Amino acid sequence: MRRCGSGACRLRRVIDMFQLDLKSRKSIYEQIVDNVKELIITGMLKTEEKIPSVRELSKTLTVNPNTIQKAYRELEYQGYIYTVSGLGTFVASPAELPIDEKRVSDVKAHIRENMKELFYIGCSLDSIKKILDELTEERSDWNDKGK
Amino acid sequence: MRRCGSGACRLRRVIDMFQLDLKSRKSIYEQIVDNVKELIITGMLKTEEKIPSVRELSKTLTVNPNTIQKAYRELEYQGYIYTVSGLGTFVASPAELPIDEKRVSDVKAHIRENMKELFYIGCSLDSIKKILDELTEERSDWNDKGK
DNA sequence: ACAGTGTATTATGTCATATAGTACACTGAG
DNA sequence: CTCAGTGTACTATATGACATAATACACTGT
Numbered sequence: 001m002r003r004c005g006s007g008a009c010r011l012r013r014v015i016d017m018f019q020l021d022l023k024s025r026k027s028i029y030e031q032i033v034d035n036v037k038e039l040i041i042t043g044m045l046k047t048e049e050k051i052p053s054v055r056e057l058s059k060t061l062t063v064n065p066n067t068i069q070k071a072y073r074e075l076e077y078q079g080y081i082y083t084v085s086g087l088g089t090f091v092a093s094p095a096e097l098p099i100d101e102k103r104v105s106d107v108k109a110h111i112r113e114n115m116k117e118l119f120y121i122g123c124s125l126d127s128i129k130k131i132l133d134e135l136t137e138e139r140s141d142w143n144d145k146g147k
Numbered sequence: 148m149r150r151c152g153s154g155a156c157r158l159r160r161v162i163d164m165f166q167l168d169l170k171s172r173k174s175i176y177e178q179i180v181d182n183v184k185e186l187i188i189t190g191m192l193k194t195e196e197k198i199p200s201v202r203e204l205s206k207t208l209t210v211n212p213n214t215i216q217k218a219y220r221e222l223e224y225q226g227y228i229y230t231v232s233g234l235g236t237f238v239a240s241p242a243e244l245p246i247d248e249k250r251v252s253d254v255k256a257h258i259r260e261n262m263k264e265l266f267y268i269g270c271s272l273d274s275i276k277k278i279l280d281e282l283t284e285e286r287s288d289w290n291d292k293g294k
Numbered sequence: 295a296c297a298g299t300g301t302a303t304t305a306t307g308t309c310a311t312a313t314a315g316t317a318c319a320c321t322g323a324g
Numbered sequence: 325c326t327c328a329g330t331g332t333a334c335t336a337t338a339t340g341a342c343a344t345a346a347t348a349c350a351c352t353g354t
């Protein structure tokens with residue numbers, strides 16, 4: 001059974017995309033969770049594609065294996081990846097994502113708070129709408145990649 | 148010198164608005180920072196208005212004075228409040244807020260990430276635009292209050 | 295003088311995080 | 325079967341942020 005897609009070469013490139021900031025207040029495992037999420041959401045990592053093993057990513061990032069494992073566990077819990085014991089960890093299909101209404105409302109509330117702050121700081125309404133427009137364009141790019 | 152506005156009665160109401168969740172992963176002082184910011188941004192706390200003293204808020208929330216102090220220090224650093232030794236702590240004018248370009252781009256980036264996640268989870272574009280629209284209406288309410 | 299304010303300091307305990315080391319079960323390739 | 329590679333589990337330890345406790349000082353207006 002071959003699930004690794006285009007193999008180690010592509011995997012390497014993906015690994016190199018991780019950006020860790022040890023000085024950040026964000027914990028390392030959180031940064032890994034967010035990075036992998038980002039790669040999946042933007043389509044850099046595609047459905048059913050294999051992601052680096054716990055030990056491999058551990059060596060690449062010079063981070064303890066337990067920390068990677070914690071991140072993967074969280075990602076699996078959220079439905080973004082799934083694991084097959086003895087084989088590896090793979091990107092789950094978006095269709096298999098649980099419909100998490102609480103998560104949706106939480107994220108929306110978060111967006112509202114951020115927008116409020118931008119208003120208060122002095123950002124114009126248009127400047128904020130612009131973010132949405134840019135994202136709409138990017139999104140069509142993702143769709144093109146998927147074809 | 149009287150800066151307390153409409154006095155202790157109004158102050159009481161403001162204090163009662165604080166919502167602390169000890170079970171949250173968010174630290175207490177962060178929750179206080181966010182709560183005060185929220186009250187200022189939405190206009191519940193107006194410019195030059197006095198906010199509860201460290202010791203008073205400490206008693207009301209059953210939280211250590213040092214924790215309140217830490218929150219106030221952070222709020223002062225961010226430019227939302229200012230303190231006068233021996234007098235108290237007051238809401239700063241938005242005009243005095245430092246133009247923090249980094250903060251702006253950080254918050255915008257954060258909004259983008261959140262929107263991306265909503266897309267991936269399965270939210271429609273309209274559902275996200277709706278947040279912006281609702282906020283626009285609310286904003287006119289804030290402006291009305293300010294008049 | 296006094297009460298109320300902000301501020302500073304030291305000490306203590308708790309918890310999440312990250313690391314270290316070890317062990318076990320599973321898989322595919324040889 | 326043997327072996328390397330995979331995920332997983334567990335204990336132990338160190339570190340730092342967080343929160344509390346207790347105390348002290350300087351300033352303000354009454």
